[in-house]
Amino acid sequence: MTDETRRSRQVSFGGPDHVTNSGATLALGFQVVTSMDILADLSNWQVAQGYEMPNSEFDKLAKRRLSSYFWEYLSELSDYRFSQRPLRRRDDLSFEMLLTDLERTQIAGALKRDLRIALDRFFRKRRDEWLKSGEFPRRVIADGIKRAVDEKWCIKMHCTTCASYRFRLLFLGEPDSRRVVRPQTQLTIERAKEVVGELAKLSEFDGKTKQLHEPVMVMLYWIWCEFGDRAHLEVFTMLQDTWAGEVLDHMKEHYDHQETRRARHRIRQREANR
Structure with missing residues (x-):
């Protein structure tokens, strides 16, 4: 010693x-x-x-x-x-x-x-x-989201402090952990479909007390970032006529608006540099 x-x-x-x-x-x-x-x-x-x-x-x-x-x-x-x-x-x-x-x-x-x-x-x-x-309790996404809201887990798209590790473990289907750990699995298209299938069953309010908008939006965002256009063709079609589908539509509107602003900014920069 x-x-x-x-x-x-x-x-x-x-x-x-x-x-x-x-x-x-x-x-x-x-x-x-x-x-x-x-x-x-x-x-x-x-x-x-x-x-x-x-x-x-x-x-x-x-x-x-x-x-x-x-x-x-x-x-x-x-x-x-x-x-x-x-x-x-x-x-x-x-x-x-x-x-x-x-x-x-x-x-x-x-x-x-x-x-x-x-x-x-x-x-x-x-x-x-x-x-x-693979011998660990499988968690239902809907129950996990409600628990995350109740217990005030970190639920952010790009958390630079803890990487929203506990919510990401739920998202990827790994065992829960109160200790900070790095997820060991990669998101697959099969897991993405499983998650979206669960999200399609959710309503905005559970018992009119728990707002689920942010956790649903974060999960949809992570799937969108991982698979891009493929997510819209193979995964997000399951959300048609659902509340989670409305959340996704608002995300698309926001994305289109931001892309339009970026395009206008690039045009102004080109004109200013002539």
Whole structure:
């Protein structure tokens, strides 16, 4: 382990050499923290981050990391900090000790940095296996769009921050992910037809509360950009007499208007350069 890595894991522990009673403990800002508290915090964190590692597998991983951290740093603290502590490495890692909020936060931060490498490796491997096998829940486009609106996903044609990755995963038929990932599949004409077939069933409002115009327009735009005129000949014909077809007609009108403006601008430039 390099000195820089060791410094990033280490916590500056303060406090007097001894604490004589619980009143002094509270006055100094200490709280009783157990190994189970730390493991529970880490488990909640990995779920919130979207790694979704099985609990049994994550518990083993977190316990190994916490054990390593305990014997490297926490075991060096004075006895007054502990009301329960393991005496040997082969003992069960179960401790109860006094920590400040800052110390607990710093310990959690160091452990999360250690865990993130293993969790990222697990996450990438699982997604690759899913995509190769095709054994993952298939999502209905209509339900996915309504969820995207409800949960306020990024839904933009050209997002330069996250590339609207979660909405694009839905569009391409890949497994959902709360972690930012790069889609692994390319849009095919068959998938485009499947998406448009779902869009043809949508109405502008679902329960008169959810506006679906923007997500529908973005999906149609992505198909248009990928296949150009072929999309109009082979795919968009499915939208005749539908609400999504009206959205597409407005997009065509806007495109024609912009093309007319560009043509006029080119003519003015040519005349100005004569």
